Amino acid sequence: MNEFLQIFTLALLSTTVRISVPYILVALGATVSELGGVVNIGLEGLILIGAFCSVLGNYYTGNPWLGVLCAVAGGMFFAWIHAVVCIKFRANQIISGLAINIMAIGVTKFFLKYFFHSSSNSGRISGLPKWNIPFLSGTPVLGDITSSPLILLTILLVFAVFYAVYKTPFGLRLRAVGENPEAADTLGVNVYKMRYAGVLISGALAALGGVWLAYDQHQFTDGMSGGRGYIALTAMIFGKWNPALAALAALFFGFAEAIQIQLQTIGVDLPVQFIQMIPYVLTIVVLAGSLSKSTAPSADGVPYEKE
Amino acid sequence: MKPEEIFAIELSGVTKRFGTIYANKNAELKVKKGEIHALVGENGAGKSTLMKILYGMYRPDTGVIKVNGKAVTLKSPKDAIDLKIGMVHQHFMLVKTLTVAENVVLGEEPVKNGFALDYARAKEETARLIKKFNLILDPDALVSGLSVGEEQRLEILKILYRKADILILDEPTAVLTPQEIKHFFDIIRKLSSEGKTVVLITHKLKEVLAVSGSVTVMRQGATVARMETAGATESSLAQFMVGRPVVFQVAKAMRTKEELERSDTVLSIRDLKAMSPKGHMALNGLSLDIKKGEIFGIAGVEGNGQSELVEIITGLKQPVSGSMNVRGKGINFPCSSPRKMFDAGIAHIPEDRHKKGLILDYSVAENLILGRHREPAFSSPMKMNFPGVDAFAAKMAGDYSIYPPRTDLRAGGMSGGNQQKIVVARELSREPRLLVVSQPTRGVDVGAIEFIHKKIIETRDRGCAVLLISAELSEILSLSDRVGVIYRGQLAGIFGAGEIGEEQLGLLMMGGKQ
Numbered sequence: 001m002n003e004f005l006q007i008f009t010l011a012l013l014s015t016t017v018r019i020s021v022p023y024i025l026v027a028l029g030a031t032v033s034e035l036g037g038v039v040n041i042g043l044e045g046l047i048l049i050g051a052f053c054s055v056l057g058n059y060y061t062g063n064p065w066l067g068v069l070c071a072v073a074g075g076m077f078f079a080w081i082h083a084v085v086c087i088k089f090r091a092n093q094i095i096s097g098l099a100i101n102i103m104a105i106g107v108t109k110f111f112l113k114y115f116f117h118s119s120s121n122s123g124r125i126s127g128l129p130k131w132n133i134p135f136l137s138g139t140p141v142l143g144d145i146t147s148s149p150l151i152l153l154t155i156l157l158v159f160a161v162f163y164a165v166y167k168t169p170f171g172l173r174l175r176a177v178g179e180n181p182e183a184a185d186t187l188g189v190n191v192y193k194m195r196y197a198g199v200l201i202s203g204a205l206a207a208l209g210g211v212w213l214a215y216d217q218h219q220f221t222d223g224m225s226g227g228r229g230y231i232a233l234t235a236m237i238f239g240k241w242n243p244a245l246a247a248l249a250a251l252f253f254g255f256a257e258a259i260q261i262q263l264q265t266i267g268v269d270l271p272v273q274f275i276q277m278i279p280y281v282l283t284i285v286v287l288a289g290s291l292s293k294s295t296a297p298s299a300d301g302v303p304y305e306k307e
Numbered sequence: 308m309k310p311e312e313i314f315a316i317e318l319s320g321v322t323k324r325f326g327t328i329y330a331n332k333n334a335e336l337k338v339k340k341g342e343i344h345a346l347v348g349e350n351g352a353g354k355s356t357l358m359k360i361l362y363g364m365y366r367p368d369t370g371v372i373k374v375n376g377k378a379v380t381l382k383s384p385k386d387a388i389d390l391k392i393g394m395v396h397q398h399f400m401l402v403k404t405l406t407v408a409e410n411v412v413l414g415e416e417p418v419k420n421g422f423a424l425d426y427a428r429a430k431e432e433t434a435r436l437i438k439k440f441n442l443i444l445d446p447d448a449l450v451s452g453l454s455v456g457e458e459q460r461l462e463i464l465k466i467l468y469r470k471a472d473i474l475i476l477d478e479p480t481a482v483l484t485p486q487e488i489k490h491f492f493d494i495i496r497k498l499s500s501e502g503k504t505v506v507l508i509t510h511k512l513k514e515v516l517a518v519s520g521s522v523t524v525m526r527q528g529a530t531v532a533r534m535e536t537a538g539a540t541e542s543s544l545a546q547f548m549v550g551r552p553v554v555f556q557v558a559k560a561m562r563t564k565e566e567l568e569r570s571d572t573v574l575s576i577r578d579l580k581a582m583s584p585k586g587h588m589a590l591n592g593l594s595l596d597i598k599k600g601e602i603f604g605i606a607g608v609e610g611n612g613q614s615e616l617v618e619i620i621t622g623l624k625q626p627v628s629g630s631m632n633v634r635g636k637g638i639n640f641p642c643s644s645p646r647k648m649f650d651a652g653i654a655h656i657p658e659d660r661h662k663k664g665l666i667l668d669y670s671v672a673e674n675l676i677l678g679r680h681r682e683p684a685f686s687s688p689m690k691m692n693f694p695g696v697d698a699f700a701a702k703m704a705g706d707y708s709i710y711p712p713r714t715d716l717r718a719g720g721m722s723g724g725n726q727q728k729i730v731v732a733r734e735l736s737r738e739p740r741l742l743v744v745s746q747p748t749r750g751v752d753v754g755a756i757e758f759i760h761k762k763i764i765e766t767r768d769r770g771c772a773v774l775l776i777s778a779e780l781s782e783i784l785s786l787s788d789r790v791g792v793i794y795r796g797q798l799a800g801i802f803g804a805g806e807i808g809e810e811q812l813g814l815l816m817m818g819g820k821q
Contacts, residue, residue, distance in 0.1 A: 163423075167423055167424055167426075168422055168423055168424050169416035169418060169424050170422075171424075172405070172409055172412075172413055172416060172424060173413065173414070175402070175404065175405065176402045176405065176413050179402045179403065179404050179405070180400070180401065180402045180403065182400055183400035183401055183402050183410075183413075184402070184413065184414070185364075185383070185384060186362070186364065186384045186394065186396065186400045187384065187388070187400075187413050187414035187415070187465070188383070188384050188385035188388045188414045188415075189413065189414045190383075190385070297404070298403070298404075306364075
């Protein structure tokens with residue numbers, strides 16, 4: 001029993017934060033897109049695109065912040081493809097999302113070979129410079145958090161997205177077009193514009209998730225998104241399409257994974273496969289208890305057709 | 308040009324085609340500034356299409372739209388709103404997950420600090436308009452919890468917020484009580500006296516005569532008549548609409564008290580209590596008896612327990628307490644089910660045919676046998692008997708004059724009146740012992756109303772007991788042998804035919820005393 005208690009250390013908290021950051025960013029993106037009425041399962045691919053573009057930008061300019069900009073641009077470009085296919089051409093959103101995911105794998109593989117002459121990983125890059133905040137920088141956990149611009153940005157984005165969704169005209173219109181686009185249309189709200197905005201924002205947020213992964217490992221590795229886009233979608237559902245709750249759900253999934261890693265580190269006398277199951281078992285247990293009450297926006301996944 | 312000849316709205320030569328079907332064919336509409344103009348016509352006559360063109364939702368294939376004398380091109384409702392045109396749609400256009408105030412301000416939100424939605428001002432402004440026009444709504448209430456009547460008032464509130472000069476109202480009074488309608492007419496008269504122009508789309512010819520200054524009649528997509536209301540009568544308008552003379556009150560012999568006393572009780576309900584989905588007491592000790600061969604009408608403002616009563620009788624809902632007997636057999640709550648009630652001979656014409664009456668993506672034929680698909684005529688244990696289904700459907704299409712008489716078409720593509728006829732045909736052809744009818748003629752045109760009323764009376768005459776729930780008081784009064792008024796989950800009084808008039812009913816519906 002004692003060894004189980006050993007895992008509740010400060011390191012566990014640090015790991016939780018580190019793992020949760022991409023989940024939170026991508027879950028926020030998923031929520032914004034679906035509140036506007038477009039299902040975006042292409043987030044998995046957009047993470048990959050974001051990660052690759054950030055490495056590319058960082059590697060060739062030597063400026064990690066320009067890498068972040070490249071990632072956001074790349075993520076938004078591929079999200080825009082999804083948006084055009086789903087909103088303008090009213091194609092099936094799941095199929096389009098799948099296509100984005102498959103395309104992202106292929107595109108990143110191709111350019112990895114082209115730019116870095118490797119089929120597995122890019123060259124090394126530096127991460128974002130750490131910030132030194134007086135008094136906090138030496139402290140455990142809090143020091144880690146406040147010294148990382150991306151973590152701070154993530155926290156800021158949770159509040160910003162929540163505020164935008166529930167406290168601004170933009171958010172009201174976004175939720176309206178996801179719930180009843182015809183009603184919004186009759187009030188002069190441009191349904192297509194709002195939906196494009198939702199999808200593009202999700203692309204930017206997913207790309208930031210990718211930036212985190214790449215900068216954390218100081219390189220791009222093939223397929224490094226590793227299913228995080230899908231976990232983020234689960235967090236969105238678990239969070240009932242509320243950005244703040246989705247972020248909390250993402251934090252919870254990060255926590256479950258941190259426990260698993262921590263248990264492996266201290267070497268608990270359990271088959272490793274069982275330990276690796278922990279996050280997923282926890283996920284299922286929690287979701288089973290809460291999913292029934294979670295309902296998607298009414299027009300989520302339904303293309304809007306004028307006339 | 309004399310000033311009074313400037314029209315607020317002038318549509319001419321408007322043609323709009325959907326596929327091969329003309330929704331509007333050379334339609335015309337002229338409305339003088341500050342006037343209340345009625346636009347009438349049967350379902351499918353193209354009124355709504357014409358108004359959607361005026362509101363920028365559809366773009367006409369040909370035709371000229373002039374607003375205040377200037378030719379305009381409307382690409383979207385935004386353009387119409389900019390021209391101060393507002394529209395209340397027949398099918399409510401509300402975002403259910405948002406609050407009343409949020410729905411009101413959507414698209415024209417008050418802003419503070421440059422980017423934040425000013426919720427305080429949104430609520431204030433909403434509350435002010437609610438008070439001014441006595442619309443009785445809570446700005447903070449979620450729309451998903453509103454009754455149909457409240458939703459209607461919210462729709463009106465929305466265009467008032469937009470300060471529209473030209474108001475298009477598509478069937479605005481369908482769900483209001485006579486008092487509410489009177490009040491509503493006061494509002495639009497006031498609007499008109501302030502120089503606003505009102506276009507009222509309606510089926511109710513009485514309303515046309517009561518409130519409008521002039522009227523345009525449409526039939527099959529074209530404008531067939533335009534006249535001053537002063538020179539029109541109900542029957543002259545109806546004849547333009549349908550193209551033939553129409554009977555308004557279907558003749559029927561009312562059952563006398565003695566007759567009713569002698570006849571068997573088909574449905575007996577005692578002290579029924581039930582919760583609404585929102586968790587308050589929707590039925591609060593309701594009791595009633597319905598006899599064989601009578602139509603029992605229930606009048607009431609929506610949301611006073613009607614839906615719950617219908618759901619319990621048809622097995623869709625279980626009550627909290629109380630008892631119910633159908634033809635002498637007690638219903639075993641909470642183990643009733645729609646199947647058991649169906650087998651007990653209860654037929655149901657639901658208030659919302661789209662949600663509960665039809666599967667819109669199924670064909671007309673398939674919809675005609677829904678619930679009866681198990682019958683040997685339509686299926687064997689392993690497969691459907693489509694020739695049998697088709698033969699039955701063809702007969703129904705003939706008997707109930709479903710138009711077009713193509714039972715292979717998708718039900719969702721039929722007009723409202725014909726969709727309702729499908730439901731009516733399916734339920735009445737079963738020869739039920741008890742027929743539960745909710746709002747049988749909502750959104751249905753004059754010709755079809757006459758037809759549906761006739762069929763309900765025929766069913767009664769064959770010995771079926773009928774429970775009729777309608778917001779349309781004239782419908783309740785002209786069809787029912789007895790009338791009950793439902794208020795807050797109880798019957799506030801039961802009257803024989805001819806013992807009560809619309810005014811009194813209306814008062815009781817609002818909780819007034821006899």
